[in-house]
Structures are given as structure tokens and as C-alpha cells.
Amino acid sequence: MNKLKLFTSAFLTLLVLVTHAQTLVKFNNPKVYYMGRTPMSDSTAQLSWTAASVIINFNGTTVKATMNDENGMNYYNVVVDGKVAKVLKLDKGKKEYELISGLAKGPHRLQFFKRTEYDWGRTWFYGFNINGKLLAPPAYKHKIEYYGDSITCGMADEDTSGKDRGDNDYENGYASYAGVAARNLDADFRCISKSGIGVVISWFDYVMADIYDRAYTHDTTRWDFKKYTPELVVVNLFQNDSWLTKNKEHEQFKKLFGTTPPTPVFIITQYQLFIRSIRAKYPKAKIICTLGSMDATQRGSPWPGYITKAVAGLNDNAIYTHIFPYKNTNGHPSIKEQQVMGDDLTAFIKTKLKW
Known part of the structure; x- marks a missing residue:
């Protein structure tokens, strides 16, 4: 009897260990x-x-x-x-x-x-x-790669105070339009994005073309683009350029342009050079050149037109232009506004790419 109790106790102990392995x-x-x-x-x-x-x-x-x-x-x-x-x-x-x-x-x-x-x-x-x-790893239907600025990062999207604070406490990249669209489309995605970055000028001393191919931005190690091949690349840049190309007092303006703002031809050419560098990395990918939804897309802004002209001049049928509607509120997009952007991009992708 004692042996039976001992055996039963040992069996139950083993069962608990296995259950909670x-x-x-x-x-x-x-x-x-x-x-x-x-x-x-x-x-x-x-x-x-x-x-x-x-x-x-x-x-x-x-x-x-x-x-x-x-x-x-x-x-x-x-x-x-x-x-x-x-x-x-x-x-x-x-x-x-x-x-x-x-x-x-x-x-x-x-x-x-x-x-x-x-x-x-x-x-x-x-x-x-x-x-x-x-268990076995997940599988996704699609692959997307984003290149963007603070909008893509989700900067200040959780700041409900109206102060548009760029602190880490209020940044939620999960709620960014990039994540919203990717989840809508069951896509694996990645964001090569940085608040304040531009195509021809940034709030600091590098632009997207300087870092887009880095494994980590503050290091010289180059990323091996063979490790990931997206079906779609989405570029949302120019918001910071729209501010800084008019700010003659900013140190980066003085460093890059002296006292004379860059011409539209220069801006368009630089944008085309960046898109061509993306095309060289991903010859078969579709590319969407977008902008918004902050004041670079408001009525009368020349920046959507720069993108349209740049894309037209590339003569590439697999590159599309899609401008987000101007949100017409102060500061960076809120979580709600990011959701609207994400759904808008989702609809465009489904229409153009038939996903």
C-alpha cells in the first residue's frame, strides 16, 4: 500500500513538472x-x-x-x-x-x-x-518595406494634450499608418524611418539616402538587401523638406544651400535619385510614392506636385503616386488619424496591386 502511494505521488509530481515544463x-x-x-x-x-x-x-x-x-x-x-x-x-x-x-x-x-x-x-x-x-513560426501573405519620417514612426500619436510632444512616452509605431495597413493586408513589414528626416535636408546632418542601406543608422555596417525582398515599397518623405527648405536660419539650410533655397528641379532630381536607389535594390517591387497627411499636403502646397513630376520622369510603370488627404489639424497625426491613413493606403494597395 505504501509503495502504491509512493508511486502515485511520484507520478503526480512528474505530471505537474511536465505540465509546467x-x-x-x-x-x-x-x-x-x-x-x-x-x-x-x-x-x-x-x-x-x-x-x-x-x-x-x-x-x-x-x-x-x-x-x-x-x-x-x-x-x-x-x-x-x-x-x-x-x-x-x-x-x-x-x-x-x-x-x-x-x-x-x-x-x-x-x-x-x-x-x-x-x-x-x-x-x-x-x-x-x-x-x-x-510551435512553427508564422507566415504572412505579403511583404512591405516603408521609408519615412516621424509620421511613419508614429511620433506623438499618443499625445492627447495638444502639445505634440516628441518624447518616447508618446510614440507608438504600432499605431502608425504603416502598421495599420500591414495588419489589414496580413503583411510582414519593416520601417526604415526617422523623425525629422528628409530627402534633400533634415533637422540634422544626414538625409534618408545616407541611412537607407544601414543595418543600424549610427553604424557604417551595410544591410544585406538579399535578406528581405518586399513586394511593395512605400516612401513617405518630404514633410521635413517642406519646412526646412524655407528656413534660411537653420544650420542645415546654411550648410547645404547657403542663402539660396533649392530649386524645384533640384528637389525633384534628388527625389528621383533616391527612388532609383530603391529600385536598384528591389528590381521587381512595386513602389508607392506618397506624402502626408500633415501640412505638406495642404491646398496650395507644391510638394505633392514635386512627387508627381518625379514619378512621371522615372518612366516606371511599377511606381505609383498616392497623396494622403490633408488632415487639417495641428501637429502630428493622432492614433485616429493614423488609422484613417492606414485604411486609405490599404484601399489604394488593394485597388492597384489587387491584394
Whole structure:
């Protein structure tokens, strides 16, 4: 009788251990899916760009992750089964975080999504600790790559005060039109974007053509474009150019143009050069050249016309022009306005590309 009790007790203990088995998953496990331009080293994956994500399918109840954040200023969305379950601000340094717990038993999808742009710092991801079992990685119907500025980054989209603050606390790249359209279309997407950046001039000493091919912006390492081939590239630039090409007192204006603003011909030519560089990387991709929805698209603005003329001059039937309607409110697009933009872009893509 005592032996039977001992056997029963041991069996139940083993059953509990199996039921609550911990699965350690290294960053380079083939079942871990990365969305975004994500450089790899021998020990970690580096998340830096807006929307950089780590995604897993798993059967279990709890997921933890070990990460090292550069500055302790990055925010991430923890998205479980398609819904944002938690917003997580990382501490500086290496640490294990509980991403989710208490899930019902069964299959789930978890996405760890970088809301903040690269200037808030990098995050090095080491791996997961899952209470459960890792499943096959997700698959997406389409692939999109975005090149943009603060609008694409989702800057200030969560600032409801009207102050249009560009702090990391109010930036949510998940709510950006780029993410909205990608989720509408079941697309893997990546955002090569930076607040303040332009085509001919930025608020700082580099433009998009200087960084579009970097693995990480503040490094000279070039990205291997063979690692990811999008079906579609969306370019939303010129908002900052529209401000700075008139600001003769700004240091970048003086450095680049002296005292004479650039001509429309120069602006159009520079835009064409950038689009040609994208075309050289992705010969078969469709390209949408867009702008908006801030004041560069308001009535009387020449900037939509510059894009239209640039695209016409490229003589490429796989390059389209689509200008977002002017939102006619102050500051950057809100989450609601980003949603409108995302749905608008979705409709255009479905019409032109038949997705």
C-alpha cells in the first residue's frame, strides 16, 4: 500500500513538472520569427528600427524574455493573439521580463513590437523562457518595406494634450499608418524611418539616402538587401523638406544651400535619385510614392506636385503616386488619424496591386 502511494505521488509530481515544463528558446531558434531589419550576432538579435519585432507561435501559458536595453528608454507592445496585451518600458541593462502570463492552455501567437524609433536606443534580444512548447513560426501573405519620417514612426500619436510632444512616452509605431495597413493586408513589414528626416535636408546632418542601406543608422555596417525582398515599397518623405527648405536660419539650410533655397528641379532630381536607389535594390517591387497627411499636403502646397513630376520622369510603370488627404489639424497625426491613413493606403494597395 505504501509503495502504491509512493508511486502515485511520484507520478503526480512528474505530471505537474511536465505540465509546467519550461522551454528555453535561444534568439536564433528557427521557429523564432523576426519582423524588421534585425542584425544578428553570435549571441543576440538587435532591435533598433521602429516596428522591429520578435514573433513566436507557442502552446503554453507564460512567456518571459531576456533583453539588454541600451538606454532604458524603449517601449514595446506585447501583442498576444492579435491584441495589445501590455505596454512594456525596458530598464537599462540586461534583464528578464515577463511578457505575458495566465493565458488559457492552447496555441497562441506573441509579438514583441518596438514602438519607439532608433534614437531611443537599441535592444539586444537573447531568447525566451516559455511555459509550454514552441510551435512553427508564422507566415504572412505579403511583404512591405516603408521609408519615412516621424509620421511613419508614429511620433506623438499618443499625445492627447495638444502639445505634440516628441518624447518616447508618446510614440507608438504600432499605431502608425504603416502598421495599420500591414495588419489589414496580413503583411510582414519593416520601417526604415526617422523623425525629422528628409530627402534633400533634415533637422540634422544626414538625409534618408545616407541611412537607407544601414543595418543600424549610427553604424557604417551595410544591410544585406538579399535578406528581405518586399513586394511593395512605400516612401513617405518630404514633410521635413517642406519646412526646412524655407528656413534660411537653420544650420542645415546654411550648410547645404547657403542663402539660396533649392530649386524645384533640384528637389525633384534628388527625389528621383533616391527612388532609383530603391529600385536598384528591389528590381521587381512595386513602389508607392506618397506624402502626408500633415501640412505638406495642404491646398496650395507644391510638394505633392514635386512627387508627381518625379514619378512621371522615372518612366516606371511599377511606381505609383498616392497623396494622403490633408488632415487639417495641428501637429502630428493622432492614433485616429493614423488609422484613417492606414485604411486609405490599404484601399489604394488593394485597388492597384489587387491584394
